Amino acid sequence: MAAPEAEHFDVLIIGAGISGIGGAYHLRDQRPDTSFVVLEAMEAFGGTWRTHTFPGIRSDSDLYTFGYRFKPWTGPPIATAEEILAYMGEVIDENDLDRHIRYRHSITSATWSSEERRWTLEVTRGDTGEELRFTGNFLWMCQGYYRHAEGYTPEWDGMDRFGGEIVHPQTWPDDLDYAGRQVVVIGSGATAATLIPAMAADCGHVTMLQRSPTYFYARPNSHELADTLRELDVPEEWIHEIVRRKILHDQEQIVQASKHFPDLVREELFNGIREVLGEDYELSPHFTPSYRPWRQRLALIPNGDLFHAIADGDASVVTDEIESFTETGIALASGDYLDADIVVTATGFDLSVLGDIPFTIDGEPLDFASTVGYRGMMFTGIPNMAWVFGYFRASWTLRADLIADFVCRLLHHMDERGATVVTPALRPEDADMDLLPWVDPEDFNPGYLMRSMHLLPRQGANQPWRHTQDYWADRDDIPDADLDDGALVYD
Numbered sequence: 001m002a003a004p005e006a007e008h009f010d011v012l013i014i015g016a017g018i019s020g021i022g023g024a025y026h027l028r029d030q031r032p033d034t035s036f037v038v039l040e041a042m043e044a045f046g047g048t049w050r051t052h053t054f055p056g057i058r059s060d061s062d063l064y065t066f067g068y069r070f071k072p073w074t075g076p077p078i079a080t081a082e083e084i085l086a087y088m089g090e091v092i093d094e095n096d097l098d099r100h101i102r103y104r105h106s107i108t109s110a111t112w113s114s115e116e117r118r119w120t121l122e123v124t125r126g127d128t129g130e131e132l133r134f135t136g137n138f139l140w141m142c143q144g145y146y147r148h149a150e151g152y153t154p155e156w157d158g159m160d161r162f163g164g165e166i167v168h169p170q171t172w173p174d175d176l177d178y179a180g181r182q183v184v185v186i187g188s189g190a191t192a193a194t195l196i197p198a199m200a201a202d203c204g205h206v207t208m209l210q211r212s213p214t215y216f217y218a219r220p221n222s223h224e225l226a227d228t229l230r231e232l233d234v235p236e237e238w239i240h241e242i243v244r245r246k247i248l249h250d251q252e253q254i255v256q257a258s259k260h261f262p263d264l265v266r267e268e269l270f271n272g273i274r275e276v277l278g279e280d281y282e283l284s285p286h287f288t289p290s291y292r293p294w295r296q297r298l299a300l301i302p303n304g305d306l307f308h309a310i311a312d313g314d315a316s317v318v319t320d321e322i323e324s325f326t327e328t329g330i331a332l333a334s335g336d337y338l339d340a341d342i343v344v345t346a347t348g349f350d351l352s353v354l355g356d357i358p359f360t361i362d363g364e365p366l367d368f369a370s371t372v373g374y375r376g377m378m379f380t381g382i383p384n385m386a387w388v389f390g391y392f393r394a395s396w397t398l399r400a401d402l403i404a405d406f407v408c409r410l411l412h413h414m415d416e417r418g419a420t421v422v423t424p425a426l427r428p429e430d431a432d433m434d435l436l437p438w439v440d441p442e443d444f445n446p447g448y449l450m451r452s453m454h455l456l457p458r459q460g461a462n463q464p465w466r467h468t469q470d471y472w473a474d475r476d477d478i479p480d481a482d483l484d485d486g487a488l489v490y491d
């Protein structure tokens with residue numbers, strides 16, 4: 001069969017999640033003459049916020065910073081998936097982005113040709129099965145960082161003999177009836193902390209079964225400064241900017257304090273829990289992690305709802321190891337036993353490298369792990385490509401906005417130089433530089449990253465090869481990056 005005829009664009013954006021829609025906005029705003037298309041496998045925009053439909057699904061960071069810098073957020077800081085989708089929908093409508101997006105377009109391969117100086121994408125349409133081909137000068141990967149099709153579930157002994165239902169939050173069955181039933185949620189990350197209060201009142205009882213505790217940050221789902229500014233009739237654009245600055249300032253202080261005064265931060269977090277569960281509540285072992293705060297993302301608990309569910313007796317916590325599943329529940333290493341009709345495995349996801357798309361560069365399959373990241377967004381030996389990998393501790397979108405500005409600036413710079421290809425490459429002075437893991441495991445170590453670090457690019461010990469995961473450094477460094485420091489090679 002003849003190869004399908006290709007459609008060509010200056011820029012190809014992969015994914016219509018918060019990063020891809022943001023990229024499309026910035027490109028249209030900062031480079032109105034650049035042609036582009038957003039290719040998205042799902043039937044609509046939203047990414048993470050469309051994939052996840054479990055009860056209570058909501059953000060765990062505030063929307064003043066998870067929202068884009070250019071579009072004011074006017075609701076409560078922590079938002080439901082529905083509210084986030086509505087916000088993204090407004091961005092699409094207000095900026096006429098819809099005509100640039102192709103839904104149900106799943107990229108199955110990406111090939112760079114130095115001779116043609118362009119990328120070729122093979123694409124399968126989800127609705128018709130049609131095979132399509134797109135070509136583009138620049139590839140902007142906004143495909144996220146985890147596999148959307150299904151989550152990560154560890155193998156436990158006896159799972160197959162369990163008579164109840166085992167459900168992963170990422171593939172939540174629409175018709176799951178948990179009313180009056182005994183539910184065990186395995187895990188204590190943000191997903192478990194969201195699910196449990198949302199289900200608690202309807203279940204017979206819900207137990208959070210954790211191997212080790214997590215830090216929780218219980219606080220009202222409101223922002224005092226935002227409320228005051230609204231009372232004063234300050235325009236929403238100003239409120240958005242002021243409250244973003246205030247939140248980022250406060251977060252920076254928490255990050256610094258977690259490094260230098262971890263005990264103080266721990267106490268502050270514990271006080272938030274005691275406010276709901278009472279001064280005499282024994283926090284150990286369920287709520288007292290051994291690591292210092294912020295080594296993993298702090299799970300924000302709006303209005304302390306998880307702790308209210310515990311105080312009401314609808315939910316409880318067990319800290320133990322799973323020995324095996326039985327026909328009717330879970331046997332624990334301590335010898336205890338949990339009855340369960342439904343087990344929810346809130347055990348995280350599988351990292352997906354470059355959207356699981358096979359990449360080829362001039363006929364050679366790309367080994368992404370052998371590349372070195374340029375500021376964690378472009379990669380040695382990969383021409384004309386950027387990947388949006390956001391922050392863990394701060395909101396993802398802060399970095400999506402920074403990278404979008406960078407890509408637009410880089411494209412301007414290439415125009416000025418008359419270059420059509422840009423490829424990061426280590427310079428002679430980088431020859432002896434230490435190469436380090438993509439993310440410093442001492443600094444941040446969630447399971448999905450630890451399981452897959454060997455598949456990810458490395459970072460260098462010096463700039464511009466570092467991937468610091470530090471918004472407060474990037475905020476100054478990325479807009480100031482010298483595009484002619486020799487690390488970006490133009491042709």
Ligand SMILES: Cc1cc2nc3c(=O)[nH]c(=O)nc-3n(C[C@H](O)[C@H](O)[C@H](O)COP(=O)(O)OP(=O)(O)OC[C@H]3O[C@@H](n4cnc5c(N)ncnc54)[C@H](O)[C@@H]3O)c2cc1C
Pocket residue numbers: 014015016017018019020039040041042045046047048049052058059060061062066105106107108142143144145146148191355356357388390391394395396397
């Ligand atoms: C439950 C949950 C809650 C979270 N809460 C927060 C939070 O509160 N704050 C925060 O900062 N971060 C949070 N995160 C991290 C979150 O994933 C990011 O913040 C952000 O939503 C990622 O946006 P993205 O657009 O980069 O990627 P995604 O949301 O993952 O979207 C990527 C898109 O690319 C598409 N795609 C992938 N591969 C292909 C392909 N081969 N072909 C075509 N399309 C493809 C996908 O279908 C998807 O629509 C959360 C993550 C989860 C799982």
